[in-house]
Amino acid sequence: MTQIGTDANPLRVAIIGAGPTGFYAADHLFKQSDLVVEIDVFDRLPTPYGLVRFGVAPDHQKIKNVTKVFDKIAAHPNFRFYGNVEFGRHITLSDLREHYHQIFFATGAQSDRRMNIPGEDLQGSHAATEFVAWYNGHPDYRDRHFDLSQERVAVVGVGNVAVDVARILCRTADELVKTDIADYALEALGQSRVREVFLLGRRGPAQAAFTVPEIKELGELADADVVTLPEEIELDDLSRASLERNPDPATIKKVEILQEYALREPTGKSRRLTIRFLVSPVELIGNERGQVVRMRLVRNVLYETEAGTLRPRHTDQFEEMSVGLVFRSVGYRGVPLPGVPFNERWGVILNEKGRVIDPDTQEPLVGEYTGGWIKRGPTGVIGTNKSDAAETVKCMLEDLANGLILNPSQPDAAAVEKLVRERQPNYFSYADWLRLNELEIARGRAVGRPRVKFTSVEEMLTALER
Numbered sequence: 329m330t331q332i333g334t335d336a337n338p339l340r341v342a343i344i345g346a347g348p349t350g351f352y353a354a355d356h357l358f359k360q361s362d363l364v365v366e367i368d369v370f371d372r373l374p375t376p377y378g379l380v381r382f383g384v385a386p387d388h389q390k391i392k393n394v395t396k397v398f399d400k401i402a403a404h405p406n407f408r409f410y411g412n413v414e415f416g417r418h419i420t421l422s423d424l425r426e427h428y429h430q431i432f433f434a435t436g437a438q439s440d441r442r443m444n445i446p447g448e449d450l451q452g453s454h455a456a457t458e459f460v461a462w463y464n465g466h467p468d469y470r471d472r473h474f475d476l477s478q479e480r481v482a483v484v485g486v487g488n489v490a491v492d493v494a495r496i497l498c499r500t501a502d503e504l505v506k507t508d509i510a511d512y513a514l515e516a517l518g519q520s521r522v523r524e525v526f527l528l529g530r531r532g533p534a535q536a537a538f539t540v541p542e543i544k545e546l547g548e549l550a551d552a553d554v555v556t557l558p559e560e561i562e563l564d565d566l567s568r569a570s571l572e573r574n575p576d577p578a579t580i581k582k583v584e585i586l587q588e589y590a591l592r593e594p595t596g597k598s599r600r601l602t603i604r605f606l607v608s609p610v611e612l613i614g615n616e617r618g619q620v621v622r623m624r625l626v627r628n629v630l631y632e633t634e635a636g637t638l639r640p641r642h643t644d645q646f647e648e649m650s651v652g653l654v655f656r657s658v659g660y661r662g663v664p665l666p667g668v669p670f671n672e673r674w675g676v677i678l679n680e681k682g683r684v685i686d687p688d689t690q691e692p693l694v695g696e697y698t699g700g701w702i703k704r705g706p707t708g709v710i711g712t713n714k715s716d717a718a719e720t721v722k723c724m725l726e727d728l729a730n731g732l733i734l735n736p737s738q739p740d741a742a743a744v745e746k747l748v749r750e751r752q753p754n755y756f757s758y759a760d761w762l763r764l765n766e767l768e769i770a771r772g773r774a775v776g777r778p779r780v781k782f783t784s785v786e787e788m789l790t791a792l793e794r
Contacts, residue, residue, distance in 0.1 A: 332429060332733065338406070339365040339728065340739045342424050344415045344665070345434035346371035347378020348710050349700030351398040352717035353432050358404050360725065366406045368428075368744060370419065373467065374412040374756040374788050375764065376402070378436060380710065382466045385492040386507035387499065389778055394710060402758050408741065410748050411756035412785060416666035418752040427744050429733040430695050430724055433668060433677055433684070434717075437701040441659035441675075443484065447612030448656075451475075452620035456483065456493050456657035463496060463517070465510035465783040476520040478652030482623055484609055485657030486529035487537040493655050494527045495545065498552035498599050508778045525552075525601045526649065530608040530628055530640045533560070533586045534567040540581050547589060552599035556589040560605040566630050566638055606630075607647075608640065612654060623651050660706040668696070677702050682720025683727075695734035697724055754785075760792055767791050 333339045341357060343350045346369050354367045375381060377395050384391050402409060413419060415435075424431050440455035442448060452475055461469035483494045496504075501518035509517075529536055533556075536543075546554050563571070563583065571579060586603065594600070606628045613622040627645035630638045661675025669678040669687045677698040678685045684696035699720040700713050708716075727733060738744075748755050756764075764782060771780035782788045 333363045333365065333728065335364050337739075339363060339430070339733075340428045340736065341365055341367045341430045341432060341724075342428040343367060343369045343432045343434060344371075345369075345378065345436060345700070345702075346373075346376035346409065346411070347434060347436055347700065347713075348380060348394070348398070349434040349436075349703075349713040349717050350378075350432070351376075351401050352714045353434065353699055353721055354404075354407060355401045356718050356721040357724075358401070358406070363725075363728075364406075366408075366741060367404075368408045368410060368741070370410045370413050370415060372412070372414040374785055375761055376409060376411065376758070382461055382464045383489075384464075384710075385460075385496065386464060386509035387495070387503065388492075389507065391710070399762075407758070408745075409756070409758035409761065410744075411761060413748055413752050413755050418755075419748065421665075421667040423747065425695070425734055425736065427736050427738050427740075427747070428695070429736060429739065430697065430728070431734075432720065432724070433665060433696070433698040433702060434700045435662065435665060435702045437660040437675065437706040438663045439661055439675075440656065441661055443609060443656050443658055445609055445611055447614055447620070450612050450614040450620045451618050452478065452652055453612055453654045453656070456485070456489055456655040457660065459493055459655055460489060463509050463513035465513075465781040467784050470510065470512065470783045474516070475653055476516055476522055479521055479523045480526070480649075480651045481522050481524070481653040481655070482526045482528060482609075482649070482651045483655045483657060484528050486527060486603070486605075487657060488539060488542050490527060490655075490657035491538045491542045491546065493657065494525050494601055495549065497522050497525050498546075498549050498601050500551045503550055505777065508772065508781060510781055510783050512783070522653075523599055525599070526651070527601065527603045528607055528609065528625070529603075529605045531638065532564060532567050532605050532630060533583050534563055534571060534579055535630075535638060536582060536586075536605070538582070540578055540585070543582055543585050546601060546603075547585070547592075549597075549599075549601070551597045552601050553594045553597045554589050554592070555594075555600060555602045556586050557602075557604065558590045560607075561586045561590055564630055566632055570638060606640065608642065609654075610642075610646070613648070620652060620654055621650065622648050623654065624648050660701070662702040662705075669693070674705060676705055679703055682716075682723050692727075692732075694727075694732055754789060754794060756788070764788055764791060 628640035
């Protein structure tokens, strides 16, 4: 039999998920000079890029430039894209085993973690991920409703996603119209009556997960004053000692920015963003119609764990604040894939350095791999996925060299295309996406915006005259 990885017998790889990790994995494989590889990328949505399209804030256009890199990877002659094809529905794990030598799962962290407090399911209480997907034009979320007639909003969490949500709520219509935010979101936010936004962190300012650019940007909003409370941004003894032991420049800068905000005088802008620390929601309180009207908070203090990390502990001090809309951004977790071992506690695929592990034998499953947030959890930025994918690809190459690969009965591109056409006639190729991309940019150009997105599969099919 001809050696696998040659012109006569290419290594066939399926990648499930067309976000950054999937593209970086493809790039690492294509760069192997002694290996001929054919890569098919599947995504449940018709469009590629994952969270770069549906997670990166619309007012952060520069970050989205990374898609130019992805387009270059997709231009490789041995790259194929099957969009609008759902794993577990249109194509199964057994199908993939019949057509590929290796399978790479890169489906991200698609669901949010809950606060697990009374009242969390009241009307007006939402996951931040849903709001982000809504304003970014995700087809699954375009019909969601968020009551922007409320004047006071709480965003629970102080990571970059929480900051994005708070910032978008505080942007003016003139600021948002320069972005690629979904049309319906632009209209709704333009009519928003939100006047006060509270960003709530359960630990102190030195432990906040947002980055320096994110927190700095909040102080530059056109029509929102930023406020911090002096007593909450003053470092406690444990935080101060930790910074002295490990004087991280980014953390020091974040604290300096927050302390500078405490010295600012209000300028009379129409909105106000207050950043709080060392407080945790313990209950959402509703009215007789089941709508959130108040939030109960507990004051926290920090303590040091045996591992040396600083964690929050509740005190006996409570307060209540009036809010009509709540977004939780307290963590994200992956969603199990049919037939793929999953660690429920961690919310990731069971794996070791990217090799999927059999839960019974604790041994690697031949030919199955994972990367990105579904591998390691929701940590890092877009670029972090490049080294993460490289680690997994290294394992894939080692296993290939040792003959530890699947033995597909139909390892050819035509067989997969035939199967996909039968199961999902309305699949999208990369050429389809490039046409959609041109149409979105043209629609945007006509109204002076970066792009105007298609936000439903039906719209996309109609645009392609399918």
